[in-house]
Amino acid sequence: MKTAFLCACRTSDFMVYFWPLMHELLDYLKDTKSASTALECILVLLEARLMKFSDTSELQQQLEEIAQCVFSNVPSKRVPTFTLKPWRHKGEPHDVFVDLICAIARVKLDFAMEHIVFKLLSSVGQTE
Numbered sequence: 001m002k003t004a005f006l007c008a009c010r011t012s013d014f015m016v017y018f019w020p021l022m023h024e025l026l027d028y029l030k031d032t033k034s035a036s037t038a039l040e041c042i043l044v045l046l047e048a049r050l051m052k053f054s055d056t057s058e059l060q061q062q063l064e065e066i067a068q069c070v071f072s073n074v075p076s077k078r079v080p081t082f083t084l085k086p087w088r089h090k091g092e093p094h095d096v097f098v099d100l101i102c103a104i105a106r107v108k109l110d111f112a113m114e115h116i117v118f119k120l121l122s123s124v125g126q127t128e
Contacts, residue, residue, distance in 0.1 A: 003041040007048040018049055019062065026069045039096045042070070043103060050107040063104060067115050070097070070100065 003025075006017055011024065028038035037117060053059070105112035 003045050006018065007044065011052065014048070015056075018045070022062070022066065026066070029069065036096075039070070039100075042066070043061075043096060043100050045101045047072065054107045059108075063108065063111055064115060067111075071097070071116050071120060076087065115117060 003021065006014055006021060007015075022042070025042050025045065028034045031038075049059075049062075088108045101112055101116055104116070
């Protein structure tokens, strides 16, 4: 619910509340019951952020943290990631992950390719 309200608010309010809400959503990824909903909310919030404010200086850092939390097997200091292979949440359809990559690629193709797609491809076949 917060996500929808934030996406419809004024620019100044959106920028103030975006990152705290995103951290809250990333924290929900740890809970298997709410991970699916959290991923959908992350997608909506990120799409709104990218469509409204894709030219801000902190965007690169925010995208790096989001990609680290959602797509990586490397433990993050902020949010522990999942240990499932290769990078998918148990029972979660690939669609939401593909949608996240596409949303980022529409605005930051170089980031999507370098920080997500190439890292995922390089991890295929690696054993833990």
